[in-house]
Amino acid sequence: MLTIADHSISSSRARSADSDHRALTSGEILFREGEPRTHIYRVEKGAVCLFKHRPDGTRDVIEFAFPGDLVGLGYVDHHLSGAQATMDTMLTCTPRAIAEPEPITAPVAVNGLSAAIEREVAFLNEAQRRATIAKPLGRIAALFVTLSRCNAYEGRDPSVLTDSVSCGLVAGYLNMSVDDLSHWLSELASRGLVEPCDRGLRLKNLHELESLAEAAD
Incomplete structure (x- = not known):
């Protein structure tokens, strides 16, 4: 994938309350990841x-x-990606509630909707995968942080x-099998958070372990 750096965004908009058009200046955000999906553009x-x-x-x-091209297609109620004008841009805006009851038949629109749905499924699957990983890692991290604090106290x-x-x-303690624990310890080691040592296990980055524990909560 290509990457682009973030930068400050202009917020000027040329749109009245009853207008169906919107003008964006170069670099202006159309919508942000996580915002409600209210319009198709x-x-x-x-x-x-x-x-x-x-x-x-x-x-x-x-x-x-x-x-x-159409932007903002899909069935999830919030945007799973952001959108930003790369130059001065003019858009026609249609409220989602008006646009979506009508069947989409134009080939370009159908292809755009199919691509948007495929992206939504991929994004949601990835989010689920990350959540599945984060939960056991967070539980292990929370235990390790607790044991670390006990060590310091004593x-x-x-x-x-x-x-x-x-x-x-x-x-x-964690209500998981030894094999599962070994798997997640390997994951923590691959992230540079723990490593074996002659006395047992060394916690290499307590700050990141605390962040994992907090995220699990």
């Missing part, structure tokens, strides 16, 4: 970039919409969990 002039945010703040470009090294905390014991 047809690009009349200019171009719109659809993108997804990465955790590091950059963006993955999904596609560009040019004159004649005058031991907070970054080391000793062999006295066996995999079987930890698995029992």
